[in-house]
Amino acid sequence: GAVVSQHPSRVICKSGTSVKIECRSLDFQATTMFWYRQFPKKSLMLMATSNEGSKATYEQGVEKDKFLINHASLTLSTLTVTSAHPEDSSFYICSARGLLAEPDEQYFGPGTRLTVT
Amino acid sequence: GDSVTQMEGPVTLSEEACLTINCTYTATGYPSLFWYVQYPGEGLQLLLKATKADDKGSNKGFEATYRKETTSFHLEKGSVQVSDSAVYFCALSYNQGGKLIFGQGTELSVKP
Numbered sequence: 213g214a215v216v217s218q219h220p221s222r223v224i225c226k227s228g229t230s231v232k233i234e235c236r237s238l239d240f241q242a243t244t245m246f247w248y249r250q251f252p253k254k255s256l257m258l259m260a261t262s263n264e265g266s267k268a269t270y271e272q273g274v275e276k277d278k279f280l281i282n283h284a285s286l287t288l289s290t291l292t293v294t295s296a297h298p299e300d301s302s303f304y305i306c307s308a309r310g311l312l313a314e315p316d317e318q319y320f321g322p323g324t325r326l327t328v329t
Numbered sequence: 330g331d332s333v334t335q336m337e338g339p340v341t342l343s344e345e346a347c348l349t350i351n352c353t354y355t356a357t358g359y360p361s362l363f364w365y366v367q368y369p370g371e372g373l374q375l376l377l378k379a380t381k382a383d384d385k386g387s388n389k390g391f392e393a394t395y396r397k398e399t400t401s402f403h404l405e406k407g408s409v410q411v412s413d414s415a416v417y418f419c420a421l422s423y424n425q426g427g428k429l430i431f432g433q434g435t436e437l438s439v440k441p
Contacts, residue, residue: 216372246427246428246429253433253434254433254434255333255431255433255434256373256429256434258428258429258430261427261428305372305373307373309427317375317427318375318427320365320372320374322370322371322372323372
């Protein structure tokens with residue numbers, strides 16, 4: 213099956229700094245990538261949808277200037293948490309979908325645990 | 330708005346016990362319904378799906394039936410194994426753009 217990787221798997225950063233999380237589709241071209249956030253005991257919350265070569269579409273309530281998403285190639289999308297604060301600590305998960313995939317064929321990365329101190 | 334509600338976990342069962350994880354949804358249209366599974370340290374994987382009312386999705390001994398009248402999509406398995414220990418997510422999608430709406434997840438722990 214299709215493989216999606218995320219890097220890093222865990223990151224600890226200080227409050228006020230920025231951190232970048234990468235999401236890569238390893239064996240297919242991902243025309244669409246999704247970024248989710250998961251709180252403990254909570255569901256995955258979709259943050260934004262990014263299509264290769266165009267601006268990301270953010271869900272209501274998600275600050276686009278704080279969570280910068282770039283999808284510059286068909287195999288890589290990045291999420292940058294700018295000026296991170298402790299409340300940004302969470303588990304961030306990406307998923308990817310190819311051009312010819314069925315609408316429900318999304319492949320998920322293993323997630324990145326962000327801790328802001 | 331659309332939403333998905335799952336029974337709270339964790340659910341702890343002995344090997345070979347029967348499993349039911351309840352899932353109900355609220356939707357304005359006619360979504361497709363999914364169960365995803367997340368094994369420890371891995372990404373979510375699609376377990377099964379159903380695209381219309383009365384459809385039954387099945388995979389690896391798990392089943393779920395799309396019940397429009399009760400707006401439910403309960404996950405069932407007749408005999409669980411230790412290897413089924415994971416977090417299970419119910420989700421819906423309108424298949425437009427691939428946007429998924431997830432329930433909060435239910436952790437299943439199967440003891441030998």
